[in-house]
Amino acid sequence: MTGQPGVAIVGSGLIGKKRAKALGQARLVVAADREIVRARELSAADPRAVAVGDWRQAVDRPDVDIVIVATSLDVAPEIALAAVNAGKHVLMEKPAGRTAAELLPVLDAAERRGGLVRVGFNHRYHPAMLKAIALFREGTLGEMMFVRGRYGHGGRIGYDKEWRADSRLSGGGELIDQGVHLIDLARIFLGDFTEVDGFAHTYYWDMPVDDNGFMMLRTAKQQVAFLHVSCTEWKNLFSMEIYGKQAKLQIDGLGGSYGIERLTCYKMLPQMGPPETEIWEYPRGDESWEIEFKEFLEDVRLKRKPAAGLPEAIAALSVVERIYKESGYDHNT
Numbered sequence: 001m002t003g004q005p006g007v008a009i010v011g012s013g014l015i016g017k018k019r020a021k022a023l024g025q026a027r028l029v030v031a032a033d034r035e036i037v038r039a040r041e042l043s044a045a046d047p048r049a050v051a052v053g054d055w056r057q058a059v060d061r062p063d064v065d066i067v068i069v070a071t072s073l074d075v076a077p078e079i080a081l082a083a084v085n086a087g088k089h090v091l092m093e094k095p096a097g098r099t100a101a102e103l104l105p106v107l108d109a110a111e112r113r114g115g116l117v118r119v120g121f122n123h124r125y126h127p128a129m130l131k132a133i134a135l136f137r138e139g140t141l142g143e144m145m146f147v148r149g150r151y152g153h154g155g156r157i158g159y160d161k162e163w164r165a166d167s168r169l170s171g172g173g174e175l176i177d178q179g180v181h182l183i184d185l186a187r188i189f190l191g192d193f194t195e196v197d198g199f200a201h202t203y204y205w206d207m208p209v210d211d212n213g214f215m216m217l218r219t220a221k222q223q224v225a226f227l228h229v230s231c232t233e234w235k236n237l238f239s240m241e242i243y244g245k246q247a248k249l250q251i252d253g254l255g256g257s258y259g260i261e262r263l264t265c266y267k268m269l270p271q272m273g274p275p276e277t278e279i280w281e282y283p284r285g286d287e288s289w290e291i292e293f294k295e296f297l298e299d300v301r302l303k304r305k306p307a308a309g310l311p312e313a314i315a316a317l318s319v320v321e322r323i324y325k326e327s328g329y330d331h332n333t
Contacts, residue, residue: 007023009067010071011070011093022292029048030057032058069091080092092119099321103310117306117309124288142244145244149186149241151230152236160207165207166209174200176320196218197326199326203232238252238258252264262282
């Protein structure tokens with residue numbers, strides 16, 4: 001790949017539009033959607049871009065270097081596999097598939113053909129999370145103990161009729177939608193989870209998928225992640241607390257309706273008592289999409305394995321599937 005990378009966006013809905021605005025040094029070549037009107041609206045962002053109704057016409061173009069898959073999960077793995085086999089690099093929206101098994105052919109093809117596949121865990125790239133990860137890697141927290149995370153929203157009128165409420169398209173409900181973000185973030189600080197306990201249930205919404213998911217995930221060292229995701233939160237919420245033996249990090253908010261994004265570091269003093277406290281606030285808008293895609297362009301340039309790829313998506317989906325099975329949900333059989 002030389003010059004300005006050409007991008008195809010497959011799926012021209014809300015997420016496709018966000019991706020189109022975050023291309024940075026790349027350019028939109030083609031937008032694809034089964035509803036051609038939506039593809040035309042998206043392609044209008046660049047007068048040189050075209051719109052197509054069949055994703056195959058986008059994936060096969062010789063001027064496309066990167067394919068962004070922003071579709072429902074029932075078709076995402078098929079599109080990604082075709083793109084990899086066509087010699088393209090791919091960014092798949094999280095969680096990339098309905099099950100871990102659906103991603104294995106994509107992973108195999110990418111390894112054989114040398115293609116790079118990134119999965120859109122964009123919450124890694126919020127400024128408070130980036131700062132928290134940097135402090136963690138500097139050793140500020142000391143030996144890790146546990147993570148406590150909550151993430152939720154209140155839905156909207158008709159939420160139970162949207163595509164996310166159809167497990168054939170989504171693979172499940174809140175646990176697979178927002179839950180994978182918390183699982184992915186917790187794995188950064190604690191590593192792989194060897195024991196999975198949890199419960200998913202539908203409390204409020206009239207839909208066959210879960211509206212709340214509860215998780216207790218343990219590592220081989222008995223470090224624990226307590227995680228809760230919900231679409232009955234009513235007031236949008238993001239909170240993540242990361243506990244080490246020397247300090248605690250607390251992240252609140254994601255901007256917008258989730259409140260100002262804030263990171264607080266509570267550092268234990270030798271005499272214990274009230275901790276040394278430092279606070280960072282990030283009032284600007286959400287730049288995670290731009291930062292994430294800029295890193296992917298560097299991955300491609302350097303031929304570097306993406307930090308959030310198919311193995312990370314498979315790890316998160318494996319947790320989700322285990323909890324769905326324990327909770328009696330039979331979404332993918």
